[in-house]
Amino acid sequence: MQIQFDNAFLRELPGDPESGPRIREVEAAAWSRVDPAPVSAPHLLAWSPEAAALVGLDAADVAAPDFARVFGGNAQLPGMQPWAGNYGGHQFGSWAGQLGDGRAISLGEALGAQGARWELQLKGAGRTPYSRFADGRAVLRSSVREFLCSEAMHHLGVPTTRALSLVGTGEGVVRDMFYDGHPRPEPGAIVCRMAPTFLRFGSWQLPAARGDVALLRRLTDYTQRYHFPELAGQGEAGDAEWFAQVCERTAWMVAGWMRVGFVHGVMNTDNMSILGLTIDYGPYGWVEDYDPDWTPNTTDAQGRRYRFGTQPQVAYWNLTRLAQSLAPLFKEVAPLEAGLARFGRAWDLAHRDLVARKLGLAHCRDEDLRLFAELQQLLQEGQVDMTLFFRALGEHEAAGADRAPFAEAFYDADARAGIEASLLGWLKRHRARQLDDPLDAEQRRETMRLANPRYVLRNWLAQEAIDRAEQGDSAGITELLDVMRRPYEEQPGRGHYAGARPEWARHRAGCSMLSCSS
Ligand code: AMP
Ligand code: MG
Numbered sequence: 001m002q003i004q005f006d007n008a009f010l011r012e013l014p015g016d017p018e019s020g021p022r023i024r025e026v027e028a029a030a031w032s033r034v035d036p037a038p039v040s041a042p043h044l045l046a047w048s049p050e051a052a053a054l055v056g057l058d059a060a061d062v063a064a065p066d067f068a069r070v071f072g073g074n075a076q077l078p079g080m081q082p083w084a085g086n087y088g089g090h091q092f093g094s095w096a097g098q099l100g101d102g103r104a105i106s107l108g109e110a111l112g113a114q115g116a117r118w119e120l121q122l123k124g125a126g127r128t129p130y131s132r133f134a135d136g137r138a139v140l141r142s143s144v145r146e147f148l149c150s151e152a153m154h155h156l157g158v159p160t161t162r163a164l165s166l167v168g169t170g171e172g173v174v175r176d177m178f179y180d181g182h183p184r185p186e187p188g189a190i191v192c193r194m195a196p197t198f199l200r201f202g203s204w205q206l207p208a209a210r211g212d213v214a215l216l217r218r219l220t221d222y223t224q225r226y227h228f229p230e231l232a233g234q235g236e237a238g239d240a241e242w243f244a245q246v247c248e249r250t251a252w253m254v255a256g257w258m259r260v261g262f263v264h265g266v267m268n269t270d271n272m273s274i275l276g277l278t279i280d281y282g283p284y285g286w287v288e289d290y291d292p293d294w295t296p297n298t299t300d301a302q303g304r305r306y307r308f309g310t311q312p313q314v315a316y317w318n319l320t321r322l323a324q325s326l327a328p329l330f331k332e333v334a335p336l337e338a339g340l341a342r343f344g345r346a347w348d349l350a351h352r353d354l355v356a357r358k359l360g361l362a363h364c365r366d367e368d369l370r371l372f373a374e375l376q377q378l379l380q381e382g383q384v385d386m387t388l389f390f391r392a393l394g395e396h397e398a399a400g401a402d403r404a405p406f407a408e409a410f411y412d413a414d415a416r417a418g419i420e421a422s423l424l425g426w427l428k429r430h431r432a433r434q435l436d437d438p439l440d441a442e443q444r445r446e447t448m449r450l451a452n453p454r455y456v457l458r459n460w461l462a463q464e465a466i467d468r469a470e471q472g473d474s475a476g477i478t479e480l481l482d483v484m485r486r487p488y489e490e491q492p493g494r495g496h497y498a499g500a501r502p503e504w505a506r507h508r509a510g511c512s513m514l515s516c517s518s
Contacts, residue, residue, distance in 0.1 A: 001061040001070070005079030005108035009119070009197065012222050014215065016086070021127040021136075025098055028212055030203070030219060031083040035076075036105050037126030037136070039188070041170025042072025045474040046144075046481060048151050051162045051194055055110040055118050062165070071192045072167040073105070073125040080108040084128035085198060088206035089270025090321055092305055098206060099270050100130025103138060106198065117196050117226065120164065124173075124190040137173045141466045141510065142518030143189035144477055146281040148465070150193060152457040152484035153278055158256035159249070160278040161195040166477065177509065177517045187470060195277055196227055201322040202270035208325035216329060223274060240335035243326060247319050247343035249276025254315045255350030259358065260456055261287035261386045263308045265297040266516065269318045283514035286456050288501045289411050290379035290386045296459065298515045312351075316343055357451035358390055359430065360444040361437050371433065375426060382419035385409040385500050387456050394448030396427075397434075397441060408500055453487040454498050459512070460505035461497060 016026045019033035026032055047062050069075040084101035106121045124138025143166055150163035172185030207215035224232040224242055231238040253276045265283040273279040285296025292309025300306050323336040330336060352364035355372045379389060392405035399405055410416040434444060465476035483497045505511035
């Protein structure tokens with residue numbers, strides 16, 4: 001196994017003079033050198049062929065015995081220089097100070113095809129200076145969820161970090177899953193995730209909070225040079241355009257979430273990628289019976305700050321925190337305000353794009369926004385499964401008057417009866433609107449097929465794979481990954497993966513609600 005590394009992040013940005021995991025405040029530095037802590041029995045549980053190809057690895061590399069040792073943290077390849085990143089963040093609206101990678105250790109920046117850079121990062125590889133009171137490890141269940149969802153989101157076409165591998169550690173990790181005073185050991189695992197960079201809004205917030213303008217400047221220059229090269233070296237105008245593009249990317253990312261029914265669950269500013277990638281898969285979830293107020297995160301059950309329907313507003317709030325942190329780099333605030341305004345415009349475009357595509361229209365007119373909002377209201381009142389409903393909407397034209405494609409989208413007969421008449425009325429208006437649109441029936445069907453997935457990573461599907469993996473059978477992870485590689489295609493014989501939430505999953509932990517324990 002050979003990977004070419006070029007660790008520009010370490011080379012170009014100031015680091016912590018001390019290495020090793022001693023817990024500390026780290027000033028004036030973007031990183032601390034720290035090695036993964038070896039585990040007793042690293043073994044490969046799953047891997048992603050598409051992610052491996054990005055860094056030039058194939059099935060033979062992955063099958064070799066050193067693969068699990070390297071991606072379990074027991075060995076290093078030439079060129080690796082492991083580090084933990086330093087950053088702060090607002091957690092649930094409050095400034096939390098220094099956070100940093102408490103259990104993520106980056107191994108190096110792999111060079112892929114056409115000069116692409118992929119930072120390879122182990123999650124759960126042991127303590128770092130940023131571990132605070134915790135153990136630096138991750139349990140199998142949360143690692144399976146991060147591994148699968150990273151790849152599922154990529155195949156859905158939503159910007160995201162990627163996942164290369166899932167390695168079991170052979171060690172127990174003690175967690176109090178329900179935070180009810182009953183800690184127990186669970187199997188441990190390590191995901192290797194990949195992104196061009198894992199810098200987040202919090203990476204800027206921390207130096208800004210400390211008045212460290214020099215580090216703010218260097219982070220910004222580094223990011224532009226390596227990740228927004230067309231904007232590098234253009235002074236304040238370049239900085240302004242860069243921030244505006246971060247705003248736009250963030251808007252399109254969240255629109256991707258809204259299109260497929262994804263709820264991130266912990267949109268703290270330390271979990272917001274500067275590249276507009278979905279990052280840090282924790283207590284996320286997928287909307288089933290449609291509800292804009294739903295959050296899967298039990299830790300957020302009271303305030304519901306991070307519920308499905310408010311994700312665009314939260315993204316905007318997070319961007320305003322980033323703008324405040326960048327203020328020392330600007331003579332006036334106007335360019336930052338202009339950047340934030342670009343979020344609004346990008347969101348409007350992205351939202352219209354998703355409305356048009358989900359409804360099978362060439363363009364979204366103002367009246368279509370109302371049509372879509374009325375549908376959302378009906379789906380909520382009728383407790384209708386979001387994914388099943390939209391898929392059926394794209395298919396029922398071909399089925400003629402037959403409403404059978406919708407049947408499985410309902411969870412509750414009374415709720416269904418309550419909206420039946422209004423829904424029929426809505427379908428009639430939708431039909432009339434489609435006929436007043438340039439797309440023909442075939443184009444319409446294809447547009448809707450590619451906007452409305454058949455398969456999403458419903459929490460209970462992940463949980464089934466986790467239950468099996470905890471019994472020592474990782475085949476369920478591989479099969480589920482394979483399903484999620486083609487979410488818009490019909491996959492005969494895989495109806496189970498496209499089904500509505502079964503009754504057993506309604507209240508089971510890990511299926512409807514999740515804690516942050518991971
Ligand atoms: P998260 O909510 O997962 O984004 O984590 C917030 C902060 O807590 C980050 O600084 C993490 O690195 C840190 N953290 C979470 N779990 C652990 C753990 N088991 N060990 C060390 N640090 C952790
Ligand atoms: Mg995080």
